[in-house]
Amino acid sequence: MDFELNELQRHTQQLCREFAARELIPHARAWDEEHRFPAEAVKHLAELALLGVAVPEQYGGAGLDNVAYAVAIEEISRGCASTGVILSVNNSLYCDPVLKYGTEEQKQAFLVPFARGEKLGCFGLTEPEAGSDAAAQKTTAVRKGDSYAINGSKNWITNGPVADAIVLFAMTNREAGNKGISAFLVPTDSPGFIRAKPDRKMGICAAHCCSIFFEDCRVPAKNLLGGEGDGFKIAMSTLDGGRIGIAAQALGIARAAFEEARSYALERKTFGQPIAQHQAIQFMLADMATELDAARLLTHQAALRKDAGVRHSAESAMAKLYASEMASRVANKALQVFGGQGYSKEFDAERHVRDARITEIYEGTSEIQRLVISAGLLKD
Amino acid sequence: MDLNLTETQRLVRQTARTFAQERVLPGARERDRKELFPAELLRELAGLGLMGVNVPAAYGGAEAGAVAYALAMMEMAAACASTAVAMAVTNMCAELICAFGSEEQKRTHVSRLVSGDAVAGAFALSEPQCGSDAAGLTTTAARRGGDWVLNGSKQWITSGAHAGVMVVWARTGAPGSRGLSAFIVEGGTRGLLVGPPEDKLGLRASNTVPLVFEDCVLPGSALLGGEGEGFKLAMMALDGGRIGIASQACGVTRAALEATVRYVRDRQAFGKHLAQFQAVRFMLANIKTELSAAEALTLRAAWCKEHQRSFTQEASMAKLFASEMANRACDKAVQLHGGYGYTDEFPVERYLRDARVQTIYEGTSEIQRVVIAREVLRAAS
Numbered sequence: 001m002d003f004e005l006n007e008l009q010r011h012t013q014q015l016c017r018e019f020a021a022r023e024l025i026p027h028a029r030a031w032d033e034e035h036r037f038p039a040e041a042v043k044h045l046a047e048l049a050l051l052g053v054a055v056p057e058q059y060g061g062a063g064l065d066n067v068a069y070a071v072a073i074e075e076i077s078r079g080c081a082s083t084g085v086i087l088s089v090n091n092s093l094y095c096d097p098v099l100k101y102g103t104e105e106q107k108q109a110f111l112v113p114f115a116r117g118e119k120l121g122c123f124g125l126t127e128p129e130a131g132s133d134a135a136a137q138k139t140t141a142v143r144k145g146d147s148y149a150i151n152g153s154k155n156w157i158t159n160g161p162v163a164d165a166i167v168l169f170a171m172t173n174r175e176a177g178n179k180g181i182s183a184f185l186v187p188t189d190s191p192g193f194i195r196a197k198p199d200r201k202m203g204i205c206a207a208h209c210c211s212i213f214f215e216d217c218r219v220p221a222k223n224l225l226g227g228e229g230d231g232f233k234i235a236m237s238t239l240d241g242g243r244i245g246i247a248a249q250a251l252g253i254a255r256a257a258f259e260e261a262r263s264y265a266l267e268r269k270t271f272g273q274p275i276a277q278h279q280a281i282q283f284m285l286a287d288m289a290t291e292l293d294a295a296r297l298l299t300h301q302a303a304l305r306k307d308a309g310v311r312h313s314a315e316s317a318m319a320k321l322y323a324s325e326m327a328s329r330v331a332n333k334a335l336q337v338f339g340g341q342g343y344s345k346e347f348d349a350e351r352h353v354r355d356a357r358i359t360e361i362y363e364g365t366s367e368i369q370r371l372v373i374s375a376g377l378l379k380d
Numbered sequence: 381m382d383l384n385l386t387e388t389q390r391l392v393r394q395t396a397r398t399f400a401q402e403r404v405l406p407g408a409r410e411r412d413r414k415e416l417f418p419a420e421l422l423r424e425l426a427g428l429g430l431m432g433v434n435v436p437a438a439y440g441g442a443e444a445g446a447v448a449y450a451l452a453m454m455e456m457a458a459a460c461a462s463t464a465v466a467m468a469v470t471n472m473c474a475e476l477i478c479a480f481g482s483e484e485q486k487r488t489h490v491s492r493l494v495s496g497d498a499v500a501g502a503f504a505l506s507e508p509q510c511g512s513d514a515a516g517l518t519t520t521a522a523r524r525g526g527d528w529v530l531n532g533s534k535q536w537i538t539s540g541a542h543a544g545v546m547v548v549w550a551r552t553g554a555p556g557s558r559g560l561s562a563f564i565v566e567g568g569t570r571g572l573l574v575g576p577p578e579d580k581l582g583l584r585a586s587n588t589v590p591l592v593f594e595d596c597v598l599p600g601s602a603l604l605g606g607e608g609e610g611f612k613l614a615m616m617a618l619d620g621g622r623i624g625i626a627s628q629a630c631g632v633t634r635a636a637l638e639a640t641v642r643y644v645r646d647r648q649a650f651g652k653h654l655a656q657f658q659a660v661r662f663m664l665a666n667i668k669t670e671l672s673a674a675e676a677l678t679l680r681a682a683w684c685k686e687h688q689r690s691f692t693q694e695a696s697m698a699k700l701f702a703s704e705m706a707n708r709a710c711d712k713a714v715q716l717h718g719g720y721g722y723t724d725e726f727p728v729e730r731y732l733r734d735a736r737v738q739t740i741y742e743g744t745s746e747i748q749r750v751v752i753a754r755e756v757l758r759a760a761s
Contacts, residue, residue, distance in 0.1 A: 001389065001447060002382045003683045009381065067381050262760050282753035283746075289756045290677075290697040297676035298669075304383055318669040367662075374661035377641060377668050 005071065012068040013075055015048065020079025028080035031206035032351050035198070037162060038083050038206055045076070045083070046117020051090050055099055059107055060115035066241075066303035070248040074296075077252025078259075081355035082206030084252055088245030089158045090114060093363075094121025097167055097238045098185065101226040110165055110185045119164035123242075124154040124212060125235050131156075132368050134169075134235060135178045139214060141170035147218045148172075148184065150192070155211040156362070161198045162208065163188055167238075169231045170214075181231030185223045192217030203354030240313050241306060242363045243320035247299040250320075250327035250359040251292065257327075257334035257352040258288045265337055281337060288330045295323035314376035321369035324359035331356040383679075389448045395428055396452035400459035408460040411585035412730050415577070417542055418463045418585055419499055425467055426496025430456070432474045434686075439478060439486050440494040446620070450627040450682040454675070457631025458638075461734035462585035464631065466500050468624035469538045473501030473547050476617045477564065480605040489545045489564055498544025498567070503621075504534040504591055505549045505614055511536075512747050514549070514614060515557035519593060521550035526600040528552075528563065530571070530593040536741070540589035541574045543567050547617075548593075549610050560610030563602045571596030582733030619692050620685060621742045622699035626678040629699075629706035629738045633671050636706075636713035636731040640664065643717055643726070660716060667709040674702035693755040700748035703738035710735045 005013060023041050031038055045051060053069040055061025062068075069091060077084030098111045098121075113119040130136040139152025150170055157166070165187050173180035186193065196211040226234050262285055265276035275281045298319040305312035331352040335342035342349035360366050385393070404421055411418060425431055433449035435441025442448070449471060457464035474493040477485055492498040510516040519532025530550050540546070546565045553559035565572060575590035605613050641664065644654035654660050677698040684691035710732040714721035721728045739745045 001384060001386055001679075001683060003680045005381055259760075262756065266757065266761055276757055279750075282757070283749045285756055286700075286749035286752035289752055290701050293680075293694075293697055294673035294677055294701055297680060298673050300381060301383060301672070301676060304381065314668075315672075318672055321665070322669050322673055370662045370665035371658075373665035373668055377637075377664055378645065378655050378661065 005067070008064060009068045009071055012053075012064060013071045016050070016072045016075030017078075019045070019048065020075050024076065024079025024083055028082075028206075029348060029351065031080065031082065033205075033345070035205045035208075037208055038080065038086070041080070041083055042086060042117070042120070045087060050076070050087060051117035051120075052095050052115025053091055055095050055111065055115040059099065060112040061095070066244060066306045067300055070244055070299050070303045073245050073248035074252040074255070077249040078255045079252075080206065081249060081253045081352075082204045084249040085158060085204055085207045085246075086120075088242065088249055089123060090121050092242040092245040093123035093238055094165075094167055096241050097183065097225065097234050100237070101183070101230070101234055102185075105222070106185060106225065114165070120159055120162055122157050122159040122163035122166045123238070124157055124166045124168040126154060126156050128153060128155050128211075132365055135181070135232065137169060137171055137181060139170040140174070141172050141182060141184060141219070143172070143221065146221050148221060148224070150184070150186070150214040150217040150219060153211060153213045156199070156209050157212055158207055158209045158362070160208070160210040160212055161195060166212070167225065169235055172228050176229060178232040179229045181235070182228045183225040183231040183234045184219050185225055186217070186219050190217050190219060201358075203351070203356075203358055236313075239363055240316045243316040243369075244299060244302050244306065246359055246363045247295065247302070247316070247319040247323035250323040250356065251296055251299060253352050253356045253359070254288070254292050254295070254323075254327040254330040257331040257349065257356070258285070258292060260348060261285070261288070261334035261337040275337070284333045284337060288333055291326045291330060295319070295326045298322050314373050317364070317369040317372040320364065321366050321373065324356070325366060327356040327359055328353070383676075385447075385451070388444050389451055392433065392442065392444045392448040393451040393455060396430060396455035399424070399428055399430075400455045404456065404463050405459040408462075408585070409724060409727065409730065411460070411462065413584075413724065415584045417539075417587045418460070418466065419542060421463055422466055422470070422500055423496040425456075425463075426494065430467060431470045431496060432490070432494030433471060435471075435474050435478055435490060435494055439474075439490040441474065441490075446623065446682040446686040447679055450623055450678055453624055453627035454631040454634065457628040458635040460585065461628055461632050461731075462583045464628050465583060465586050466539050468621065468628060469503050470501040472617055472621045472624060473503055473545060475620060476547060476613065477604065479616070480562075480609075480613055481564075482601075484601065485564060485604065493545050500539035500543045502537050502539050502543035502546040503617070504537050504540070504546050504565075506534065506536050508533060508535045508590070512744055515560070515611060517549060517551060517560065519548070519550040521552050521561060521563060521598075524597070528598045528600065528602060530563070530565075530596040530598060532593055534591040534593075536578070537589055537591050539587050540591055541577065541587050547604060549614060552607050552610075557611035558608050560614070561607050562604040562610040562613045563598055564604050565596070565598060565602065569596060569598070580737075582730070582736055618742055619695045622695040622748075623678060623681050623685065625738055625742045626674065626681065626695070626698035626702035629702035629735065630671065630675050630678055632731050632735050633667070633674070633706045633709045636710045636728055637664070637667050637671060639727055639731075640667075640713045640716050643720075654716070663712045663716060667712060670705040671709065674698070674705045677701050693752055696743070696748040696751040699743065700745050700752065703735070704745060706735040706738055707732075
């Protein structure tokens with residue numbers, strides 16, 4: 001038993017913390033305001049091998065474990081939550097399933113350049129009428145000779161506006177329900193792949209997402225990921241990993257909110273003393289710090305289980321559920337500590353509230369996490 | 381990072397689990413109803429090494445570490461929180477004497493605590509007029525020749541009527557925290573009067589009494605640690621004690637969750653099992669998630685203690701989070717049992733009553749927040 005990070009994990013943490021301080025924190029507010037994709041920062045993160053943290057070095061990644069990955073996403077998100085999710089999507093939702101289910105040929109074409117960060121990936125599961133209920137998808141893929149013809153639409157696709165390829169889910173056999181879904185590796189320059197303009201969102205404004213339309217989009221049959229009908233299984237196992245990334249992102253957002261509120265409380269004076277001397281403020285800070293630690297332990301616990309190669313659906317769901325709801329509570333309390341200034345765009349507190357809010361929704365809402373957790377608890 | 385248990389930790393947990401389920405659980409409701417102190421069970425616990433889990437073997441302990449202790453506490457509390465708290469205080473006293481006692485004090489008193497000869501240990505810090513503000517205590521210890529003479533009263537003393545060895549705090553110097561010293565007092569010492577047991581909401585099989593010291597004469601050798609070091613000793617003991625209470629909270633909650641899972645699978649309403657209603661499932665998911673977080677916080681604090689890291693903040697976080705989590709969870713467990721949950725035919729109302737004290741004793745939630753805030757503000761300035 002050892003509750004401390006090992007040397008590689010600590011090194012990753014330090015590297016990312018310094019990067020965030022140098023290249024993210026000074027710009028995050030402006031990127032948010034201008035809805036500007038942090039292209040330069042992503043390029044530099046790629047040079048640090050952080051676009052494929054847990055991808056083996058032979059496939060262009062850093063070859064680290066999932067605890068290091070969680071630590072990296074926390075530190076990057078502490079600097080800029082948008083950058084955190086851009087990374088998390090490429091690492092967890094794109095690279096991870098290609099690594100786990102791809103053939104060697106698919107890995108060379110669809111993993112190596114993405115883990116290296118030369119290209120960016122995204123993940124297409126959600127549809128306008130199928131979010132939490134992923135099995136209700138309407139997008140179809142019909143085999144025609146050596147290729148599949150894909151028709152339908154996907155929405156809320158993070159990285160969609162800039163991605164070079166997508167792990168796409170579509171129905172190959174509607175009668176089979178869950179078992180009729182298949183996964184495909186689709187380059188975004190395929191004919192019939194049409195992106196809508198980026199969505200306007202409440203938060204994580206520097207991470208862009210959009211709807212994607214498939215109009216008879218032709219994909220070579222060799223781009224089928226796993227077997228026909230494996231799509232639902234691939235999606236669920238991918239999300240088990242993705243939830244660790246979002247839990248870590250939530251940790252980063254909460255830490256930013258907490259650390260800024262703490263600094264502010266030590267400086268700001270009311271009634272003749274720094275507000276950090278008032279018990280009401282102290283108790284808020286104590287609760288924030290405690291819940292942050294609780295969420296981090298759950299997140300690392302899930303990452304350790306993923307590294308051990310054992311089923312971690314419930315652990316990932318618990319980490320994601322707790323960390324995301326914690327992040328919203330903590331960000332709201334931090335805003336309260338800042339008072340009127342917290343409500344102002346001149347400070348970061350309001351951005352943290354907006355950024356935290358999405359972590360309770362994407363990659364499985366809190367409600368879906370509770371279904372996953374209770375299924376684990378009540379199974380025979 | 382590695383959260384797998386060691387062989388020793390697994391063994392201690394298994395030993396505690398087997399004993400707790402087979403010997404402690406069956407009589408728990410009856411002891412609660414009749415306020416029966418589990419003296420015989422405590423002797424058996426001592427026989428298994430569970431009264432000195434983190435005490436060196438040289439003094440009769442199991443020397444299995446603070447994490448193993450936390451795991452054993454969780455198991456005991458899942459069966460009977462009253463038995464668990466007597467075990468916790470005994471371990472705490474034995475560890476405290478090990479940490480600060482002279483060789484002779486260790487040989488004499490730690491062995492008695494760990495072997496079960498002393499039945500239980502007791503920790504006498506709180507007074508009628510001072511609990512959280514321990515530095516304000518008014519019991520005095522005056523030198524008389526080579527002896528100490530204690531006068532004053534103590535309140536809420538767990539196992540106080542049965543304890544063979546007690547650690548008692550008294551003022552030996554100026555007002556404030558630096559004027560306090562700790563003493564080892566044997567049960568039955570002349571001048572030590574044990575008051576009637578408190579009638580409590582929960583932990584009803586645990587014995588809680590006031591103590592009165594009336595010219596109670598102790599030999600010079602009763603002083604534990606140095607004169608004036610009492611406050612430091614108390615705070616250090618409580619850091620460890622909080623891990624014990626956090627573990628107790630985790631254990632009670634686990635029992636409440638397990639009982640509730642059984643109930644909702646069995647009970648039907650509107651043509652299906654309660655377990656099939658989303659509202660029910662979501663409550664269980666919340667309990668499970670918070671329990672997992674509390675267990676991790678608790679084991680982390682214990683691990684820090686075991687590896688000689690500072691653990692004040694970690695222990696307070698674990699105690700705060702686990703105790704408040706336990707109250708939320710046990711309240712939901714009663715809710716999910718409906719009317720049955722309100723009767724003692726099912727164990728969940730006992731869990732709720734037993735959990736209630738956890739946000740109060742060994743430092744209220746408010747004191748934990750004071751400790752945590754102090755630590756996190758210090759880290760920033």
